[in-house]
Amino acid sequence: MNAxxxxxxxxxxxxxxxxxxxxxxxxxxxLFGIRPFVLPSPVAIFGALIQYHxxxxxxxxxxxxxxxxxxACGILFGVTLGVVIGSSRLIYVGLYxxxxxxxxxxxxxxxxxxxxxxxxxxxxxxATAFLLSFFPIAVNVATGLATVEPELEDVLRSLxxxxxxxxxxxxxxxxxxxxxxxxxxxxxxxxxxxxxxxTIASNDGIGYLMLQASSQFRIPLMFxxxxxxxxxxxxxxxxxxxxxxxxxxxxxxGRNLQAAGGG
Amino acid sequence: MxxxxxxxxxxxxxxxxxxxxxLQGTSMSIEKGQFAAVVGPSGCGKSSLMKLVxxxxxxxxxxxxxxxxxxxxxxxxxxxxxxxxxxLPWRPLLSNVMLPLEIVEPHRGxxxxxxxxxxxxxxxxxxxxxxxxxxxxxxxxLSGGMQQRANxxxxxxxxxxxxxxxxxxxALDAFTREELWGVLQSIWMTRQFTTILVTHDLREAxxxxxxxxxMSARPGKVIATHKVDLPRPRTIETTFDPKFIEIVHAxxxxxxxxxxxxxxxxxxxxxxx
Numbered sequence: 001m002n003a004x005x006x007x008x009x010x011x012x013x014x015x016x017x018x019x020x021x022x023x024x025x026x027x028x029x030x031l032f033g034i035r036p037f038v039l040p041s042p043v044a045i046f047g048a049l050i051q052y053h054x055x056x057x058x059x060x061x062x063x064x065x066x067x068x069x070x071x072a073c074g075i076l077f078g079v080t081l082g083v084v085i086g087s088s089r090l091i092y093v094g095l096y097x098x099x100x101x102x103x104x105x106x107x108x109x110x111x112x113x114x115x116x117x118x119x120x121x122x123x124x125x126x127a128t129a130f131l132l133s134f135f136p137i138a139v140n141v142a143t144g145l146a147t148v149e150p151e152l153e154d155v156l157r158s159l160x161x162x163x164x165x166x167x168x169x170x171x172x173x174x175x176x177x178x179x180x181x182x183x184x185x186x187x188x189x190x191x192x193x194x195x196x197x198x199t200i201a202s203n204d205g206i207g208y209l210m211l212q213a214s215s216q217f218r219i220p221l222m223f224x225x226x227x228x229x230x231x232x233x234x235x236x237x238x239x240x241x242x243x244x245x246x247x248x249x250x251x252x253x254g255r256n257l258q259a260a261g262g263g
Numbered sequence: 264m265x266x267x268x269x270x271x272x273x274x275x276x277x278x279x280x281x282x283x284x285x286l287q288g289t290s291m292s293i294e295k296g297q298f299a300a301v302v303g304p305s306g307c308g309k310s311s312l313m314k315l316v317x318x319x320x321x322x323x324x325x326x327x328x329x330x331x332x333x334x335x336x337x338x339x340x341x342x343x344x345x346x347x348x349x350x351l352p353w354r355p356l357l358s359n360v361m362l363p364l365e366i367v368e369p370h371r372g373x374x375x376x377x378x379x380x381x382x383x384x385x386x387x388x389x390x391x392x393x394x395x396x397x398x399x400x401x402x403x404x405l406s407g408g409m410q411q412r413a414n415x416x417x418x419x420x421x422x423x424x425x426x427x428x429x430x431x432x433x434a435l436d437a438f439t440r441e442e443l444w445g446v447l448q449s450i451w452m453t454r455q456f457t458t459i460l461v462t463h464d465l466r467e468a469x470x471x472x473x474x475x476x477x478m479s480a481r482p483g484k485v486i487a488t489h490k491v492d493l494p495r496p497r498t499i500e501t502t503f504d505p506k507f508i509e510i511v512h513a514x515x516x517x518x519x520x521x522x523x524x525x526x527x528x529x530x531x532x533x534x535x536x
Binding site: 098149151152154155156157158159160161165170173174176248250251 | 314317319320337339341343344345347349351352353362363365367368383396402403417418423427
């Protein structure tokens with residue numbers, strides 16, 4: 001197999017896998033006569049997507065909005081926290097156990113508390129998305145800051161660089177690959193957070209739609225909801241993966257760039 | 264010749280009053296424009312010496328003065344280069360070399376308004392080390408030797424009066440290393456900045472330096488000083504000169520003796536325990 005056909009195959013591979021899964025699923029449902037309220041066929045789910053596309057679109061955009069607002073707050077808070085714990089050993093030591101403890105709490109368990117404070121609806125969904133998404137960002141930014149070479153720090157300190165200089169000239173640029181990598185993880189977590197909160201305490205959003213569908217035994221609509229969430233997750237992941245590639249090409253050392261030889 | 268760097272009975276202790284002694288009773292004097300080398304067995308506190316002279320670490324005892332003033336904090340007239348080139352991978356070479364100008368005064372305030380002048384200066388420096396065609400390349404696209412050349416340029420761009428080098432060529436292959444000795448020598452000969460080179464390569468020290476300080480095992484102190492009065496510019500041919508070989512041989516013997524003594528001392532300690 002030559003290189004170009006190999007590349008073409010790499011491009012179509014994800015689609016082949018998805019198509020394969022759907023075909024096997026469809027065949028299984030038909031062959032074994034699985035009833036729609038146990039597992040609807042892909043065709044039936046697609047039918048539900050078409051039939052209910054108006055409410056699905058409306059609820060999906062609501063979920064997307066909650067996710068994005070929560071995620072934006074997560075970026076702001078996560079970067080700030082990351083910078084703080086990455087640049088001060090004392091704060092790092094102090095906050096470490098608290099952060100680990102916080103991260104071990106299943107966020108579903110926190111939603112009722114948030115409802116108590118923020119009420120049913122959008123604020124709770126945004127807060128849950130935020131709570132799930134800031135942690136990986138903070139950890140990654142802090143790690144990036146901690147990997148600055150001590151020699152380089154010496155070189156710059158001997159020139160009279162302040163802590164601020166070190167942060168802006170070296171620390172933050174060095175942390176960028178870590179930061180962008182964490183965005184891909186965080187955006188999917190933000191989706192999970194928003195949908196969890198909508199399922200428990202909301203009158204809008206995909207999570208709410210699925211809960212309604214479930215109580216009305218519209219199983220294909222439930223699966224349509226799952227499908228839409230997955231789709232939004234993949235789409236946002238791709239957006240951030242693209243941004244990462246554009247912003248931090250130096251970290252992955254673009255393979256098409258020729259290395260220069262010589263002493 | 265005037266004295267530029269002076270260490271008086273310097274001690275350095277890490278980790279509080281009960282911590283390990285890295286240096287003890289170290290004294291040396293380096294003249295302005297002189298090229299000094301510091302050699303010694305590994306762990307003798309050579310790198311600690313660098314941090315003291317540049318003011319990154321305070322002395323525990325004694326005093327260090329540079330250009331007639333006592334060192335009490337980071338010095339801004341210093342350029343530093345280490346074995347690890349530590350170029351910033353997200354910047355092309357030219358802007359890597361110009362990094363110190365963004366930090367050190369007075370260049371920091373003038374950089375934006377005099378950008379053409381400073382860029383020309385950086386290009387000029389890159390030309391002297393043979394990197395003029397690589398200013399747009401990112402560091403990871405270059406070989407180790409080229410990165411180290413750029414590192415040298417970065418340490419010199421703000422025209423420091425004192426250049427501190429900590430095993431700058433330690434990670435390079437023998438041929439590249441010898442080539443860079445020549446490059447460093449010619450820059451030094453045209454600019455005549457005071458230089459302190461920390462190295463474990465005795466031939467490197469003898470090739471480059473006017474004066475070589477030999478340090479003892481930990482806690483380190485200067486136990487011998489050698490003047491190298493071979494004519495400049497020195498070449499690889501010089502390294503086969505009997506006089507050159509004699510100097511290298513003498514220092515090697517001294518260091519071998521230190522190593523032996525510390526081994527005997529360690530065995531004694533073991534027996535006592």
